[in-house]
Amino acid sequence: MTGxxxxxxxxxxxxxxxxxLKGTDPGRRGRGxxxxxxxFGAALVAPACLVLLIVLVLPSLFAFAYSFLKLNxxxxxxxxxxxxxxxxxxxxxxxxxxxxxxxxxxxSVALTIAVSLPIAHFLDRIGNRISTILQLVVIIPWVMSSIxxxxxxxWTMLENIGIVxxxxxxxxxxxxxxxxxxQSMISMIVVASWRTAGFAVLLLLAGFKGVDRQLxxxxxxxxxxRFQEFRYVAxxxxxxxxxxxxxxxxxxxxxxxxxxxxxxxxxxxDATMVLPLRIYELAFSKFDFGGATAMAAAAMLLNVALVVVxxxxxxxxx
Amino acid sequence: xxxxxxxxxxxxxxxGVGLFxxxxxxxxxxxxxxxxxxxxxxxxxxxxxxxVGFEPTWDSYRTALGGSAWPxxxxxxxxxxVVTVLGLVIAVLCAxxxxxxxxxxxxxxxxxxxxxxxxxxxxxxxxxxxxIYFSSLNLVNHWFTLPLIYLGLNLPLATWVMKGSMxxxxxxxxxxxxxxxxxxxxxxxxxxxxVCKPGLVAAGLFMFxxxxxxxxxxSVMVTDPGxxxxxxxxxxxxxxxxxxxxxxTAAATLxxxxxxxxxxxxxxxxxxxxxxxxxxx
Amino acid sequence: xxxxxDPTASDPRSQVLASIIKxxxxxxxxxTIQVVSKPxxxxxxxxxxxxxxxxxxxITWTVLDDLSTVVGQNSxxxxxxxxxxxxxxxxxxxxxxxxxVNGKGPYGVVMSLNYFGLLYRTDLLKKAGxxxxxxxxxxxxxxxxxKLTDSATGVTGFGxxxxxxxxxxxxxxxxxxxxxxxxxxxxxxxxxxxxxxxAALKYETDLVSxxxxxxxxxxxxxxxxxxxxxxxxxxxxxxxxxxxxxMQGQIGADKVGYAPYPSTTGTAGRMFSGWSVGVWQGxxxxxxxxxxxxxxxxxxxxxxxxxxxxxIPGRKSTLESDTSxxxxxxxxxxxxxxxxxxxxxxxxxxxxxxxxxxxAQNVVLNGQAPEAALKASVExxxxxxxx
Numbered sequence: 001m002t003g004x005x006x007x008x009x010x011x012x013x014x015x016x017x018x019x020x021l022k023g024t025d026p027g028r029r030g031r032g033x034x035x036x037x038x039x040f041g042a043a044l045v046a047p048a049c050l051v052l053l054i055v056l057v058l059p060s061l062f063a064f065a066y067s068f069l070k071l072n073x074x075x076x077x078x079x080x081x082x083x084x085x086x087x088x089x090x091x092x093x094x095x096x097x098x099x100x101x102x103x104x105x106x107x108s109v110a111l112t113i114a115v116s117l118p119i120a121h122f123l124d125r126i127g128n129r130i131s132t133i134l135q136l137v138v139i140i141p142w143v144m145s146s147i148x149x150x151x152x153x154x155w156t157m158l159e160n161i162g163i164v165x166x167x168x169x170x171x172x173x174x175x176x177x178x179x180x181x182x183q184s185m186i187s188m189i190v191v192a193s194w195r196t197a198g199f200a201v202l203l204l205l206a207g208f209k210g211v212d213r214q215l216x217x218x219x220x221x222x223x224x225x226r227f228q229e230f231r232y233v234a235x236x237x238x239x240x241x242x243x244x245x246x247x248x249x250x251x252x253x254x255x256x257x258x259x260x261x262x263x264x265x266x267x268x269x270d271a272t273m274v275l276p277l278r279i280y281e282l283a284f285s286k287f288d289f290g291g292a293t294a295m296a297a298a299a300m301l302l303n304v305a306l307v308v309v310x311x312x313x314x315x316x317x318x
Numbered sequence: 319x320x321x322x323x324x325x326x327x328x329x330x331x332x333x334g335v336g337l338f339x340x341x342x343x344x345x346x347x348x349x350x351x352x353x354x355x356x357x358x359x360x361x362x363x364x365x366x367x368x369x370v371g372f373e374p375t376w377d378s379y380r381t382a383l384g385g386s387a388w389p390x391x392x393x394x395x396x397x398x399x400v401v402t403v404l405g406l407v408i409a410v411l412c413a414x415x416x417x418x419x420x421x422x423x424x425x426x427x428x429x430x431x432x433x434x435x436x437x438x439x440x441x442x443x444x445x446x447x448x449x450i451y452f453s454s455l456n457l458v459n460h461w462f463t464l465p466l467i468y469l470g471l472n473l474p475l476a477t478w479v480m481k482g483s484m485x486x487x488x489x490x491x492x493x494x495x496x497x498x499x500x501x502x503x504x505x506x507x508x509x510x511x512x513v514c515k516p517g518l519v520a521a522g523l524f525m526f527x528x529x530x531x532x533x534x535x536x537s538v539m540v541t542d543p544g545x546x547x548x549x550x551x552x553x554x555x556x557x558x559x560x561x562x563x564x565x566x567t568a569a570a571t572l573x574x575x576x577x578x579x580x581x582x583x584x585x586x587x588x589x590x591x592x593x594x595x596x597x598x599x
Numbered sequence: 600x601x602x603x604x605d606p607t608a609s610d611p612r613s614q615v616l617a618s619i620i621k622x623x624x625x626x627x628x629x630x631t632i633q634v635v636s637k638p639x640x641x642x643x644x645x646x647x648x649x650x651x652x653x654x655x656x657x658i659t660w661t662v663l664d665d666l667s668t669v670v671g672q673n674s675x676x677x678x679x680x681x682x683x684x685x686x687x688x689x690x691x692x693x694x695x696x697x698x699x700v701n702g703k704g705p706y707g708v709v710m711s712l713n714y715f716g717l718l719y720r721t722d723l724l725k726k727a728g729x730x731x732x733x734x735x736x737x738x739x740x741x742x743x744x745x746k747l748t749d750s751a752t753g754v755t756g757f758g759x760x761x762x763x764x765x766x767x768x769x770x771x772x773x774x775x776x777x778x779x780x781x782x783x784x785x786x787x788x789x790x791x792x793x794x795x796x797x798a799a800l801k802y803e804t805d806l807v808s809x810x811x812x813x814x815x816x817x818x819x820x821x822x823x824x825x826x827x828x829x830x831x832x833x834x835x836x837x838x839x840x841x842x843x844x845x846m847q848g849q850i851g852a853d854k855v856g857y858a859p860y861p862s863t864t865g866t867a868g869r870m871f872s873g874w875s876v877g878v879w880q881g882x883x884x885x886x887x888x889x890x891x892x893x894x895x896x897x898x899x900x901x902x903x904x905x906x907x908x909x910x911i912p913g914r915k916s917t918l919e920s921d922t923s924x925x926x927x928x929x930x931x932x933x934x935x936x937x938x939x940x941x942x943x944x945x946x947x948x949x950x951x952x953x954x955x956x957x958x959a960q961n962v963v964l965n966g967q968a969p970e971a972a973l974k975a976s977v978e979x980x981x982x983x984x985x986x
Binding site for chain 1: 640643647648651665762764814815818826830832947949957960961964965
Binding site: 057059122 | 326340346421424438446469552556
């Protein structure tokens with residue numbers, strides 16, 4: 001909030017630089033190298049680390065190991081090696097599954113950002129009161145129960161007894177998106193974006209608010225159009241937020257079960273069956289827990305791989 | 319000059335209309351849900367969709383509140399508040415150490431915390447082994463089960479937001495505080511945190527919403543009806559007898575109200591809080 | 600006890616459960632029944648996991664579709680050897696022997712019996728000049744639904760739902776059972792690629808191609824059918840008896856009718872479903888648990904279920920003596936007792952309905968020939984079963 005927080009569009013201050021991670025960044029030198037601060041620092045991070053260890057890290061490792069066991073329903077019965085993996089993951093159907101998942105995730109993230117950017121930019125420029133109201137409008141789908149929100153969207157917009165269908169019928173057009181594979185996928189993408197747009201708008205709006213107004217001024221003086229202002233001043237200024245939103249949305253959609261389950265349940269046929277939904281189906285409809293866990297472990301690896309990419313991006317150029 | 323001004327005006331007007339349209343589309347399902355929650359059972363389904371011409375009733379809300387929605391709202395409030403308060407304390411301490419204190423493994427810890435953010439989102443797919451793991455540790459179905467799990471799910475992001483918020487607080491303030499004789503913790507609480515108030519609110523808001531909306535763990539890790547959070551209670555209305563639209567939408571509406579209240583009250587801090595450098599990496 | 604019912608809720612079934620629990624606890628001081636209400640979609644998985652983890656409940660409700668899986672886990676008590684279920688009493692049950700597995704069992708008492716048939720809108724049938732009698736033969740049914748289809752108003756004659764999860768059996772199942780004993784071979788493999796099944800699939804998908812059934816059947820889940828029915832968009836739907844009272848509540852009892860499937864013989868098998876209430880092998884209170892389960896199915900309780908909660912009586916005696924039963928309940932109860940059919944319990948049959956319905960999806964969406972579609976479906980099911 002002080003002047004120190006102002007950012008330059010491209011290079012930009014506070015952020016863990018590579019050097020900071022190594023602990024050799026001169027700007028990060030704490031008082032006294034190690035020794036007295038060593039245990040103190042460790043003590044302060046200990047609670048957080050303990051919780052994360054118990055709740056996130058260990059269960060994930062356990063689940064990974066679990067996928068290599070032979071399972072009788074849910075009970076382990078000895079080491080199974082790659083049996084579960086062979087049955088569930090190394091199958092030709094995985095290719096189609098991954099492709100559809102990629103389409104869904106990429107589509108949702110792209111659409112969310114494409115919609116959130118202009119909205120956030122607009123909110124940045126208008127007065128506070130309207131801004132608050134519009135913010136609420138945008139985040140309501142995000143804070144509402146995900147299953148109910150998706151059900152309601154499906155009912156009003158996609159089903160033939162909904163309002164949109166009624167209007168379409170009166171305009172003489174047909175309206176049955178859930179019967180067409182392409183339209184179903186598009187519908188799913190729209191619902192996912194609809195739900196996450198609120199989060200993205202808030203984050204991006206925060207980013208825009210951090211851009212130095214001076215930079216806009218000087219650009220305008222230089223004769224830049226509104227669009228050029230956006231492209232060369234605003235956009236670079238929110239680079240970090242954009243990266244974070246992208247990756248968080250990626251993770252969220254890659255693991256999302258509620259939207260595919262409620263909107264299409266993988267249909268019509270298999271056209272919208274995506275990875276997390278298939279895992280859910282294996283576990284709760286087919287009771288193939290071994291296969292479900294193997295697939296979930298594979299998904300976890302995918303997530304971790306994406307995390308590595310994410311870290312590289314966030315800690316670059318600092 | 320005048321032409322660009324006119325063009326700018328036209329663009330602004332178009333954008334306004336476009337956004338208004340978007341707002342309408344955005345809220346249509348939610349508005350429909352609100353409408354459904356006050357309809358009598360025989361007006362819920364019909365074609366053409368029934369928008370007017372029915373007698374509004376509070377029956378659905380009575381059913382929802384008389385059922386499991388009310389205790390669920392209370393316990394969810396408990397979970398969310400406890401986790402937010404506790405989580406902020408832990409996150410603040412951790413972020414302070416990561417930002418201001420030299421110690422071994424600092425880099426590793428930071429890496430792990432950031433890496434946990436995506437892990438916390440993949441929880442649903444690892445449900446069965448997670449349940450067996452927690453069960454074997456005898457951590458299921460206690461009053462602290464969900465708070466513990468929610469803490470784990472929300473700490474990474476909160477810590478990271480706090481760290482970013484602290485980064486932009488100039489070191490000179492630290493120095494000044496030390497010169498005045500404050501200890502390390504004193505500097506944290508009396509110098510840094512007051513400046514980071516917006517960041518605190520932001521992290522707290524994310525945690526609160528995260529706890530309030532969590533569904534998967536809440537439905538599996540506790541079986542005691544008294545421990546069940548609001549999202550699970552809402553889901554009960556998708557029952558064996560079909561989707562009970564009335565109580566379902568009523569319960570969902572009830573669940574959204576507290577969040578909206580919190581967001582309205584603290585929303586402005588959220589924007590400025592994130593601006594203070596929190597989200598800049 | 601884990602169940603999908605919630606004694607604190609206001610719906611009739613839950614309230615009957617609450618009163619039964621109250622009277623049992625009054626008769627058996629020292630015993631309290633703690634009810635945990637769980638979402639029905641995950642009850643089975645929850646129980647399977649908990650049984651493995653060693654913290655399953657004493658009593659659990661399992662939907663009959665999943666029963667073979669749970670029985671296969673060997674986590675339920677064989678009730679026939681329990682003192683709470685003397686043969687003199689169990690002979691009164693409508694469903695008891697049908698759930699034996701290779702001479703052992705049954706492993707639960709069936710509650711919330713459900714009989715599949717046709718739900719029809721009396722107002723729409725009347726408008727077309729039809730009655731339930733017109734629905735008693737397959738040919739009659741086909742022409743009736745065509746008559747009920749009105750493209751001007753967008754109303755279709757017959758609604759089917761081929762999508763899951765945990766879908767319902769569609770009309771090809773009863774039609775197939777008119778010509779063969781079971782949808783499964785004697786060793787538990789899929790048996791729906793027979794000539795009779797192919798003809799039945801052709802019948803149900805022809806209804807789609809002629810417009811009498813909406814093409815949306817390919818992506819509708821059972822819940823969607825009831826929404827369509829309540830909205831008045833479909834005249835007759837393939838439905839469950841347990842939903843009749845909900846429909847009545849939503850559109851008025853005078854508008855909802857229930858009829859059994861058409862039939863060529865009077866003795867063909869007709870699928871029923873329900874919830875098996877069983878006792879966990881690892882329970883520390885087996886005796887009390889068994890006593891309560893028996894109490895749930897006692898003569899008095901059965902009367903309560905039938906009269907206050909609109910359930911199909913689980914006992915033949917209730918069916919005979921209770922004069923206040925609505926007609927559709929009587930139809931359904933007789934159906935279950937006389938020709939109720941279930942898949943075998945000694946093999947895992949999880950997901951078979953979805954596999955059968957998938958064949959219909961392929962025919963409707965991809966134009967696959969019924970014979971090829973059923974063959975693929977049979978192969979898929981057998982492959983998954985043998986893992």
